[in-house]
Amino acid sequence: MDESWQPANDTERALLRAAQADDRVEFFRILTRAELYLPQHSGDTDASGQRFITMDLFGQPFLPVFTSVQTMAPRVAGVADAYTVTGYDELRERWPVADWKLAVNPGTPLDVYLPVEALQAAADGELTVPAGLEVLAEVAETTAGEEITAAVTDGDDGDLMAEFEAAMARAVPGPEPDTAELLLAAGESGDVAGYLDALLDAMVVLPTARPVDDPAQVVDLDFPWRPVGPPEAPMIEVFTTPERFQRAYPDGTPSLRATLVSLLTVWPQGHALAVDPDSPAGITLPPEQVQFLLLWPAADEDAAASGEDTADGWPR
Numbered sequence: 001m002d003e004s005w006q007p008a009n010d011t012e013r014a015l016l017r018a019a020q021a022d023d024r025v026e027f028f029r030i031l032t033r034a035e036l037y038l039p040q041h042s043g044d045t046d047a048s049g050q051r052f053i054t055m056d057l058f059g060q061p062f063l064p065v066f067t068s069v070q071t072m073a074p075r076v077a078g079v080a081d082a083y084t085v086t087g088y089d090e091l092r093e094r095w096p097v098a099d100w101k102l103a104v105n106p107g108t109p110l111d112v113y114l115p116v117e118a119l120q121a122a123a124d125g126e127l128t129v130p131a132g133l134e135v136l137a138e139v140a141e142t143t144a145g146e147e148i149t150a151a152v153t154d155g156d157d158g159d160l161m162a163e164f165e166a167a168m169a170r171a172v173p174g175p176e177p178d179t180a181e182l183l184l185a186a187g188e189s190g191d192v193a194g195y196l197d198a199l200l201d202a203m204v205v206l207p208t209a210r211p212v213d214d215p216a217q218v219v220d221l222d223f224p225w226r227p228v229g230p231p232e233a234p235m236i237e238v239f240t241t242p243e244r245f246q247r248a249y250p251d252g253t254p255s256l257r258a259t260l261v262s263l264l265t266v267w268p269q270g271h272a273l274a275v276d277p278d279s280p281a282g283i284t285l286p287p288e289q290v291q292f293l294l295l296w297p298a299a300d301e302d303a304a305a306s307g308e309d310t311a312d313g314w315p316r
Contacts, residue, residue, distance in 0.1 A: 005108045008070035011035070015067065015110050028123035031104060031112075032088045036065040037072050039080035052096055053080050055103055062103035062113060065091065074288050075107050092116050183240065183281040199275065199283070200293060204238040204260045205245040211254040218258065219266055226253070227271055235272040235284070238263070248278055264293055 007013045011034045018027040039053050053076070054061040065086075066072035072083065091102075095116050102116045114122070114129050121127035182198035209224035217223055227234035238260065239245035245255060260275075267273070273290045276282035285293070 005071070008068040011067050012071065012110065019110060024128065025123065025125045028119055028129070031067075031119060032123045034067055034087070036067065036086050036088065036091060036104075037069055037083045038063075038065050038086055038091075039072055039076045040082045040084055041080060054100065055106060061097070061100045062106070063096070063100050063116075064103045064106050066105055067110070071105055071108060079293075088119060092120070183276070183279075195281075195283075196293070200261055202240055202260050203257060204240055204263070204275070205242055206236070206238050206256045206258060206263060207245065207249055208254045208256050212256045215256060215258055218256065218263065223266075225268055225271070227268075228274075229272075233272065234270065235274050236268070237274045237277055240276055244276055244278060264290065 007016050011030060014030050015027055015034075018024070018030060041051060041053070052063060055064050064076075066075070069083065100116075102112075102114055102119065104110070104112045104119075106113070112119075112129060118127055118129065122129045183195055185194075207226045209226045212218075212224065225236060227236050229235040237248070239248065242257075249255075267290050270287050271290070272287050273285045274282065275284075277284070
């Protein structure tokens with residue numbers, strides 16, 4: 001969560017007051033009346049061919065909306081370059097895919113994750129919506145194995161977090177593409193969409209500060225991330241092949257092999273991402289953009305859309 005976030009308008013100030021007072025009914029009533037900002041691509045001008053930007057968490061698609069442009073912009077930088085203004089009633093009436101869920105202000109102190117119709121029920125006091133971490137743990141449990149393919153150990157049953165860890169550990173790896181070759185080919189051809197699709201499908205090697213026996217430990221608060229760089233600008237490196245990891249860390253540094261998506265969902269705040277820093281096809285992203293790689297459309301969704309996107313401004 002972004003602890004530097006500040007409310008940008010009266011709606012967000014009212015939401016923050018309601019959250020601090022634990023007045024959840026008022027919190028959701030405000031959302032039912034608020035202007036909501038839906039991130040888009042500037043090329044999506046035809047409503048009949050609109051491409052929605054979704055946020056994939058543990059295999060569950062969420063449609064993100066925000067309560068101000070200021071809150072939205074840094075969280076979708078590099079993913080969306082436009083927006084449309086809507087409201088809850090219109091959003092619910094025109095909800096694009098029944099199985100999607102709604103993410104309001106993801107990555108901020110005002111974030112909520114819920115089915116779109118549940119927002120009205122919460123505003124009416126008929127439903128108590130759990131906290132964001134609890135929702136994501138439930139999603140992880142329900143969709144075990146759909147997105148996270150970190151290898152091999154069975155976890156213990158128990159509370160939600162234990163179930164989440166077990167879901168991660170039970171996932172069975174499938175055939176792996178040659179990510180390094182895909183990234184290089186996409187980089188050489190200038191295929192940004194192809195590059196991001198390959199990156200977000202990748203299994204990566206993550207250097208760690210101590211050995212990690214169970215991949216499910218990535219959710220632990222004391223997980224041994226191994227940042228590099230100065231303390232004021234920490235960076236975490238990942239590698240798309242074991243050979244590249246061994247070239248960078250020839251001294252027997254411990255590591256974890258996991259999907260990049262699974263790491264992004266628990267990425268430590270304030271840390272940049274470096275993918276294959278020894279490669280001409282590598283990429284480095286600043287901290288404010290890392291988590292929102294998850295907003296990149298799935299490959300099949302991206303292929304269904306036409307037109308090119310620009311990276312400048314916020315057209316509507």
